[in-house]
Amino acid sequence: MMSIRTQRRRALRPRLESLEGRVVLSAVFDSVLGVGSDTGHGPLPNRIAVDSAGNTYITGVFARETDFDPTVNRPNGTDVLTPRGATDAFVAKYAPDNSLVWARRMGGDDAASTADTGADLAVDSAGNVFVTGAFIGRADFGSFTLTSAGDSDAFVAKLDANGSVLWAKCWGGTTRDGGNGIAVDAAGNVVSVGNTIAVNSAGGQNYTGFEVRKFGPTGAAVWSKRIDNSGGTAVSVATDAAGNVFVGGQFYGTTDFDPDPKKTNNVAGASKMAVNGGANSYVLKLTNSGAFGWVAPFVAKTAEASNSWAFIEDLAVDGGGSVVVGGHVSGQVDLNPSSSIDYRLPTPNQFNGFVAKLSAGGSLAWAKLTGGKYVHSVAMDTSGAVYATGQFSAEGFTRGSGLPDVASNGGLDVYVTKFTAAGSVDWALTFGGAGTDVAFGIAVDASGTIYLVGRNQYTVDFDPDPSTTHDLDGSGYLGMFVLKLRQS
Numbered sequence: 001m002m003s004i005r006t007q008r009r010r011a012l013r014p015r016l017e018s019l020e021g022r023v024v025l026s027a028v029f030d031s032v033l034g035v036g037s038d039t040g041h042g043p044l045p046n047r048i049a050v051d052s053a054g055n056t057y058i059t060g061v062f063a064r065e066t067d068f069d070p071t072v073n074r075p076n077g078t079d080v081l082t083p084r085g086a087t088d089a090f091v092a093k094y095a096p097d098n099s100l101v102w103a104r105r106m107g108g109d110d111a112a113s114t115a116d117t118g119a120d121l122a123v124d125s126a127g128n129v130f131v132t133g134a135f136i137g138r139a140d141f142g143s144f145t146l147t148s149a150g151d152s153d154a155f156v157a158k159l160d161a162n163g164s165v166l167w168a169k170c171w172g173g174t175t176r177d178g179g180n181g182i183a184v185d186a187a188g189n190v191v192s193v194g195n196t197i198a199v200n201s202a203g204g205q206n207y208t209g210f211e212v213r214k215f216g217p218t219g220a221a222v223w224s225k226r227i228d229n230s231g232g233t234a235v236s237v238a239t240d241a242a243g244n245v246f247v248g249g250q251f252y253g254t255t256d257f258d259p260d261p262k263k264t265n266n267v268a269g270a271s272k273m274a275v276n277g278g279a280n281s282y283v284l285k286l287t288n289s290g291a292f293g294w295v296a297p298f299v300a301k302t303a304e305a306s307n308s309w310a311f312i313e314d315l316a317v318d319g320g321g322s323v324v325v326g327g328h329v330s331g332q333v334d335l336n337p338s339s340s341i342d343y344r345l346p347t348p349n350q351f352n353g354f355v356a357k358l359s360a361g362g363s364l365a366w367a368k369l370t371g372g373k374y375v376h377s378v379a380m381d382t383s384g385a386v387y388a389t390g391q392f393s394a395e396g397f398t399r400g401s402g403l404p405d406v407a408s409n410g411g412l413d414v415y416v417t418k419f420t421a422a423g424s425v426d427w428a429l430t431f432g433g434a435g436t437d438v439a440f441g442i443a444v445d446a447s448g449t450i451y452l453v454g455r456n457q458y459t460v461d462f463d464p465d466p467s468t469t470h471d472l473d474g475s476g477y478l479g480m481f482v483l484k485l486r487q488s
Helices: none
Strands: 004-008 016-019 022-025 028-035 043-052 056-062 088-094 101-106 117-123 128-137 138-141 144-147 155-157 165-171 174-186 190-201 205-214 222-229 232-237 246-250 279-284 292-300 308-317 324-332 350-356 362-367 372-379 385-394 414-419 425-431 436-446 450-457 468-474 477-485
Touching: 028 468, 043 450, 043 477, 056 128, 056 436, 056 477, 088 128, 088 165, 101 128, 101 155, 101 477, 128 190, 138 155, 144 165, 155 190, 155 205, 165 205, 190 246, 190 436, 205 232, 205 246, 246 308, 279 324, 292 436, 324 385, 350 372, 385 450, 414 436, 414 450
Parallel strands: 043 117, 043 436, 088 117, 117 174, 155 174, 174 232, 279 308, 308 372, 372 436
Antiparallel strands: 004 468, 016 022, 028 477, 043 056, 056 088, 056 117, 088 101, 101 138, 117 128, 128 155, 128 174, 138 144, 155 165, 174 190, 190 205, 190 232, 205 222, 232 246, 246 279, 279 292, 308 324, 324 350, 324 372, 350 362, 372 385, 385 414, 385 436, 414 425, 436 450, 450 477
16 A cells, blocks of 8 residues: 655755756655555556635546555545446546545446557536546446447546536547547537557458547537548647637548538648658638638657657637647658748657647647656646646657756656746656656646646655655555645
8 A cells, every 4th residue: 555754854945956056946846545355456547626715636547456545544434436347437436635535436347358448627606526437338427328339339427526527428439439638628528539549350450531520518418520641640729718628639641621521622642650750730620510610730840750759638729719738759840831931840759748829820839848758748837838738758858948867766746847838848857766656647736736646656755845855665566656845
């Protein structure tokens, strides 16, 4: 079982970093929560969200009996979830002091399938929670039961502030489908994105396109749009104040991004990953009614460097409609959507985490390497500052802006980087122990407090202050951590 230990090394003080000729205060430790097991891997968290009261919400997948409130022994057992099948999705809500408010299981009883998972979640101003993911067969979502049409299907569910499921919907065909991203707009409408996958007789699979589906506050279908592309995916979605929808993912070859069958907006990209192949990324804007707005492609230049690619893992939108994406690039990739301007980042490693910011009109504002291997999640605060988190490994972490590089402590380590709205590195922090430590989700509240969720394997000091430690012990099995950092 995980435990937290605090030790004072010297007088407690915030960490100071010298950056571009000035001294700036980085983030300081607030708290860390660990959820794990001494007998096997703990839950795998995928995303985190925070509401206006400072409550945090996490979704992911778990495969064994899990105590989601390890600091308290609850006689009624409401903090312990047990999957019905091989895996189930979970949604957990924690109060600002990290005490568990509630935890809910979602999924079926297929003992052979690991398809049941929670991929993403969002929370509205009333504390309602919206979650998307995948399930197979017959699955329970509170008092609602859904049945997949063929292989796995995507699901969308709405829970109230007390964790009761208000409605649950699914979509998919006879092949393999899953939800990857979800967003809720100011009117309470929900947008979910995901993929459709064809499975051949040999068990191989091929993405055949992606879908964008909008539901009203009560779960009624509003519209659905599909983009056909062999290998194409939609991995993340966000909405702006006007209800416009922004989707990020991958595509191959020439793709028509206009969902209107009577119109065409083709984008040419590299062919599939193969000999001299590559992968391209995109940000697609749809209007509130689902009409085409614009598309911003990041195109791999495989004629110049084989096996070049750009993968988007997450995106966020600010109040002015600017879009930030995070992912990783390799080889030669043009990150400027304009056909007349070519902009490429240096890619010293096979995998290079990057962040790019687009204007409200879809033009490139800036693009930067994060110094890590992957960017798994991004967020923006009310000032337009950008936060990216992910992982780095043996090649180390390059913080940039004159800050010293950081070596990995063993296997994979966590990093979080803050960029200004203009794209300059403000600060960067790293955490890690001797094993596998990865952050999968990040959120920032109105006060600038940062929330990270991920996994750790062995003991990790999550305090960036060199004068103190806040160790989260690990059993050697992967467990979930929830880290809170404050800024001043």
